[in-house]
Amino acid sequence: MKRVITYGTFDLLHYGHVRLLERARSLGDYLVVAVTTDDFDIARGKINVQQSLAERMDAVRETGLADEIIVEEYEGQKIDDIQRLGIDVFTVGSDWVGQFDYLKEYCEVVYLDRTEGVSSTQIRSERKRMRLGLVGDVPFLAKYLSESTYVNGLEVRGVCAKRLEGLQDSLRSLEIVTSSIDELLAGVDAVYIASAPEEHYWQIKKALSQGVHVLCESPITLDVRSYEELEHLADTRGIRLLEAIRPAYSTAFKRLCLLVKSGVIGRVTAVDATCTSLSEGLGSSSKIPAGAWGSMGEWGPIAMLPVFQILGTGFIDLQMTSRRFDTKEPLDAFSRAEFVFPDAVASITVGKGVKSEGDLVVSGTRGYAYVPAPWWKTDYFELRFENPADNRRYFYQLDGAGVRNQLASFVLMVENGLETRYIAPETSRAIVKVMSDFVDGRNVTQIS
Ligand code: CTP
Numbered sequence: 001m002k003r004v005i006t007y008g009t010f011d012l013l014h015y016g017h018v019r020l021l022e023r024a025r026s027l028g029d030y031l032v033v034a035v036t037t038d039d040f041d042i043a044r045g046k047i048n049v050q051q052s053l054a055e056r057m058d059a060v061r062e063t064g065l066a067d068e069i070i071v072e073e074y075e076g077q078k079i080d081d082i083q084r085l086g087i088d089v090f091t092v093g094s095d096w097v098g099q100f101d102y103l104k105e106y107c108e109v110v111y112l113d114r115t116e117g118v119s120s121t122q123i124r125s126e127r128k129r130m131r132l133g134l135v136g137d138v139p140f141l142a143k144y145l146s147e148s149t150y151v152n153g154l155e156v157r158g159v160c161a162k163r164l165e166g167l168q169d170s171l172r173s174l175e176i177v178t179s180s181i182d183e184l185l186a187g188v189d190a191v192y193i194a195s196a197p198e199e200h201y202w203q204i205k206k207a208l209s210q211g212v213h214v215l216c217e218s219p220i221t222l223d224v225r226s227y228e229e230l231e232h233l234a235d236t237r238g239i240r241l242l243e244a245i246r247p248a249y250s251t252a253f254k255r256l257c258l259l260v261k262s263g264v265i266g267r268v269t270a271v272d273a274t275c276t277s278l279s280e281g282l283g284s285s286s287k288i289p290a291g292a293w294g295s296m297g298e299w300g301p302i303a304m305l306p307v308f309q310i311l312g313t314g315f316i317d318l319q320m321t322s323r324r325f326d327t328k329e330p331l332d333a334f335s336r337a338e339f340v341f342p343d344a345v346a347s348i349t350v351g352k353g354v355k356s357e358g359d360l361v362v363s364g365t366r367g368y369a370y371v372p373a374p375w376w377k378t379d380y381f382e383l384r385f386e387n388p389a390d391n392r393r394y395f396y397q398l399d400g401a402g403v404r405n406q407l408a409s410f411v412l413m414v415e416n417g418l419e420t421r422y423i424a425p426e427t428s429r430a431i432v433k434v435m436s437d438f439v440d441g442r443n444v445t446q447i448s
Helices: 015-025 038-043 053-062 077-084 101-105 120-126 141-148 181-186 197-209 224-237 251-261 295-311 400-416 425-440
Strands: 003-008 030-036 068-072 089-093 108-112 130-135 154-160 176-178 190-193 213-216 241-243 268-276 317-324 332-340 345-351 360-364 367-371 380-385 392-395 444-447
Touching: 003 015, 003 077, 015 030, 015 089, 015 108, 030 038, 030 053, 030 077, 053 068, 068 077, 077 101, 101 108, 130 141, 130 181, 130 400, 141 154, 141 400, 154 181, 176 181, 181 197, 190 197, 197 213, 197 224, 213 400, 224 241, 224 425, 251 295, 251 360, 251 367, 251 380, 251 392, 268 295, 295 332, 295 345, 295 360, 295 425, 317 425, 332 425
Parallel strands: 003 030, 003 089, 030 068, 089 108, 130 154, 130 190, 154 176, 190 213, 213 241, 268 345, 317 444
Antiparallel strands: 268 360, 317 332, 332 345, 360 367, 367 380, 380 392
């Protein structure tokens, strides 16, 4: 019996895929189809796959052309599959000509002519696009615009900023450029909000009331009651309200949390996260630029993410220490928050006027997880043990500083109604609570 294997993503299964499977099958008597996992696709640069692995496998199964369906998860798996499954023929479409010649050592390699005029990418891009609006006065809005070009099904339509003259050229050439949030909301399906935290509440409320989905920089609001009100509004109207903490969407961070929770480093006893960035203009001058964020405002939610995602939100004590910039404005140059949980402790250290090592350490009873600086942009982490021979390193792809994955996840959630919560609602709520304590000076000791 001649056994044939072929590989692919098979997203939004189309005529080209079916024709390929038919011809693959006719090359032998038994056809194995390997479907790629979402993570493997991301690592290969395909970030917009619309259907889940299960849906894509179901679609291949429904063609009735596959005798066996397997999953392709990692680079280098093909040789192993060919040997393990006793494969005689490896085949893929002609878009791959030459790329799999190295497999000729193990079996016959056949490149089949690709069907002209159809591809998953084309089908994805023809689907209705989500029109996104950007809100805020921060320079990294331009990053969201440039990264959006890598995400199928998304089009940045406009921007709403207080100071239009401060916008970069790329933003200024968008279709809608306005200082009125109402004008922006009227022309978009979703907004990314990166305004000052005090403005979030009313901006989000307006957006949700008009049926516009929201991706918002953290903290979503500055008090728990208004956060809950917005969450309720989003739920009852079936609209997405997502927190834009970038590391939450990165594969390395998600894997780190899962590994730690699975007990590989024993019982987690401490989580310590540091995030700092020295900002020009802050600290040195006597006047703080309008719209500038302090250390907790800019870094607090990011630093709290691993604490709450790993330890939960049931802390029983919280003490904060903070130092302001040498100005009249109440912006913090440095802050630290120390949490006590019934069975663990955690600390976050954040600074815009103080520099430190921006790493993340999760300490356990058997070993620890170490994410080197800058941990919030990580594509890499280590698990370390008493015996260095047991240490393990993990690498993952991270493109576009995490913005790309975040936008792709947002589109998938809005378009396909995917329920995946990258950030647990309790985490969002706890972040709001800590931020409101900080802003109101509860449990905060000021140092000079
Ligand atoms: N294929 C084909 N003809 C097409 C499209 C795909 O023969 N018009 C083949 C590919 O060469 C590959 C298999 O189908 O062997 C699975 O391809 P996949 O990458 O999943 O599909 P594409 O439509 O090429 O997806 P994308 O646009 O995301 O690259």
